[in-house]
Amino acid sequence: MSLPLSRKKALREWRLYFFIGPSLVLVATFAYFPALSAAYHSLFDWSGGDAQQWVGLDNFRRAWHDQVLWDSFRTVSVLIGFNLFKMIPSILMAVLIHRLTSDRWQYAYRALLVVPMIVPGLVTLFIWKFFFDPNLGVLNRVLDFTGLKHGLVWLDQHVFHWNVFFANVPPGWLSQPGLVLPSLFLWGFPWLGTVGVLIYLAGLQSISTDVYEAAELDGVGPIGKFFHIELPLILTQVRLNLILLVIATLQGYGLQLLLLGESGGPGGRGMVPGLWMYNRAFIAGEFGYACAVGMILFAFILILTLVNHRFVRVEK
Amino acid sequence: MSAPIRKDTVGARSRRDWPAHLVIAGFVLIELFPLYMMLQVSFKDNTGFIQNPWLPSNPATWHWENWLFGLKLVGPYITNTVFVAVLGTSCSIGLAVLGAYFFARYRMPFSGVLWSGFIALMLLPSVANIVPLFMLLKEMSLLNTLWALVIVAVAGGQVFNIFVLRNFIEDIPKDLFESAEMDGASHLQQIVTIVIPLSAPIIGTLSILSFLGIWNDFLLPLIVLRDRELFTLGVGLIYLDGEYVKQWGQIMAAYFLAAIPLIVIFLFCMRLFIRGLSQGAIKG
Numbered sequence: 001m002s003l004p005l006s007r008k009k010a011l012r013e014w015r016l017y018f019f020i021g022p023s024l025v026l027v028a029t030f031a032y033f034p035a036l037s038a039a040y041h042s043l044f045d046w047s048g049g050d051a052q053q054w055v056g057l058d059n060f061r062r063a064w065h066d067q068v069l070w071d072s073f074r075t076v077s078v079l080i081g082f083n084l085f086k087m088i089p090s091i092l093m094a095v096l097i098h099r100l101t102s103d104r105w106q107y108a109y110r111a112l113l114v115v116p117m118i119v120p121g122l123v124t125l126f127i128w129k130f131f132f133d134p135n136l137g138v139l140n141r142v143l144d145f146t147g148l149k150h151g152l153v154w155l156d157q158h159v160f161h162w163n164v165f166f167a168n169v170p171p172g173w174l175s176q177p178g179l180v181l182p183s184l185f186l187w188g189f190p191w192l193g194t195v196g197v198l199i200y201l202a203g204l205q206s207i208s209t210d211v212y213e214a215a216e217l218d219g220v221g222p223i224g225k226f227f228h229i230e231l232p233l234i235l236t237q238v239r240l241n242l243i244l245l246v247i248a249t250l251q252g253y254g255l256q257l258l259l260l261g262e263s264g265g266p267g268g269r270g271m272v273p274g275l276w277m278y279n280r281a282f283i284a285g286e287f288g289y290a291c292a293v294g295m296i297l298f299a300f301i302l303i304l305t306l307v308n309h310r311f312v313r314v315e316k
Numbered sequence: 317m318s319a320p321i322r323k324d325t326v327g328a329r330s331r332r333d334w335p336a337h338l339v340i341a342g343f344v345l346i347e348l349f350p351l352y353m354m355l356q357v358s359f360k361d362n363t364g365f366i367q368n369p370w371l372p373s374n375p376a377t378w379h380w381e382n383w384l385f386g387l388k389l390v391g392p393y394i395t396n397t398v399f400v401a402v403l404g405t406s407c408s409i410g411l412a413v414l415g416a417y418f419f420a421r422y423r424m425p426f427s428g429v430l431w432s433g434f435i436a437l438m439l440l441p442s443v444a445n446i447v448p449l450f451m452l453l454k455e456m457s458l459l460n461t462l463w464a465l466v467i468v469a470v471a472g473g474q475v476f477n478i479f480v481l482r483n484f485i486e487d488i489p490k491d492l493f494e495s496a497e498m499d500g501a502s503h504l505q506q507i508v509t510i511v512i513p514l515s516a517p518i519i520g521t522l523s524i525l526s527f528l529g530i531w532n533d534f535l536l537p538l539i540v541l542r543d544r545e546l547f548t549l550g551v552g553l554i555y556l557d558g559e560y561v562k563q564w565g566q567i568m569a570a571y572f573l574a575a576i577p578l579i580v581i582f583l584f585c586m587r588l589f590i591r592g593l594s595q596g597a598i599k600g
Binding site for chain 2: 009020023096100101277298305
């Protein structure tokens with residue numbers, strides 16, 4: 001704890017305020033001011049210049065009737081579902097590595113999992129974009145090579161009638177409206193998050209071998225062990241990751257911007273609320289409306305953060 | 317007749333591990349596959365890649381000129397990004413140490429209010445900030461400069477870094493500060509001789525995180541930078557991706573070059589990083 005200070009001593013130490021000064025000015029200018037400015041400008045018709053016109057809540061009324069915004073919220077909820085599913089491999093991976101008896105192998109696998117982190121996130125995205133390329137891309141080659149393509153075409157024609165896979169046409173993963181969401185799902189396969197796996201492993205380390213041996217004596221199988229021993233121990237981390245993931249997905253749009261472009265790809269199928277805000281501001285020049293969309297997102301995320309803070313107690 | 321040798325239990329257990337090894341190794345291999353593709357395609361030209369997409373080509377036919385081209389292409393971008401990342405990280409951490417010292421050393425008048433002001437920002441979503449931030453940088457005539465990226469990175473790092481560092485500085489024994497004060501050390505001298513040496517590991521971890529964050533950022537550079545000479549890697553790679561006729565070999569070489577500074581960092585900090593995360597050092 002910091003020491004309480006008599007008023008006299010505090011006055012003598014006034015120079016200490018210079019220590020916090022720069023941070024304070026920076027945070028006020030680049031964090032608090034933009035947030036307030038966004039709230040303020042969401043009430044104006046503003047195209048970025050000096051001229052702006054007070055429109056009250058018109059921007060929010062427009063947002064209420066904005067079909068693109070509604071669709072984007074639907075898309076982002078689908079993506080949240082995808083991302084929650086994508087948490088599973090990291091959890092299973094951590095459990096599998098933890099169950100190995102050899103410490104040396106455990107360390108080796110941890111180190112191998114860190115290796116992909118050397119690739120900048122942007123480059124990973126572009127490599128996936130390259131994998132999705134209809135003619136040269138790895139994905140279509142794998143589908144052709146393994147014969148999975150025939151299966152997909154057959155399923156399309158006889159069972160599901162998606163109308164996206166055809167026998168002689170390479171699927172355009174990022175260029176066919178019907179394939180945009182599947183591509184956003186496939187992206188990043190096998191969906192191992194390095195940081196996630198390492199954090200889960202840290203949580204699992206507290207299980208002693210006695211617990212396993214006792215469970216084995218009781219005849220608990222591998223699946224039972226997962227649900228009764230391992231999952232309860234990492235539940236805090238899983239819950240925290242889950243909330244952070246939902247928030248990040250809700251406000252993120254870099255992925256969609258890079259893979260699909262600023263209008264959300266073919267048919268706008270990949271449009272998410274953040275991207276719509278970006279699009280309105282920097283493509284259409286409707287800064288006031290963009291601020292309003294931003295405020296709507298802001299409200300959603302703030303509610304989630306507060307709920308998280310209230311119900312998920314995370315030890316510091 | 318010798319009695320059958322009893323297997324020791326550890327050996328028996330580790331032999332039962334092989335299905336797990338198989339699954340883990342499979343996943344790790346798929347995880348590393350993009351890295352492998354990036355490396356082996358970078359040595360081929362487009363025809364070589366189409367003929368033989370999967371396996372590395374014969375080293376005798378490696379197209380080293382891809383790497384030369386890539387270096388010429390992304391070299392300037394890397395220089396710009398290193399400038400922003402080094403300056404941004406050092407200023408961000410430097411100011412955060414000063415700020416954390418302010419909160420941790422004494423309970424000054426108003427420090428409670430200021431602390432709440434900082435902590436509130438950890439709860440406030442920043443998603444709506446980008447539009448006004450753009451206008452603000454325009455007003456300050458910082459658009460199309462690297463300084464805009466540096467200053468926003470420094471500002472953006474303050475809350476988290478001060479939050480983490482304050483806890484660490486408060487754990488330093490008070491006697492150290494008091495005896496330094498007796499010897500007439502100023503606050504700056506106390507920071508340099510006590511705080512920085514004793515919290516070096518956490519300062520290192522925070523620096524890596526900050527550096528990675530700046531290195532991977534592309535949204536802000538995308539809206540701030542206009543001139544090709546000023547491009548950071550983020551924007552540079554986006555423009556490279558936008559070109560119509562693509563020489564994949566050159567592009568992959570450029571991608572790999574973009575990763576080299578991170579490779580250097582991880583080579584030196586791998587153990588620290590794995591240990592830190594495994595012990596749950598990132599509690600934020």
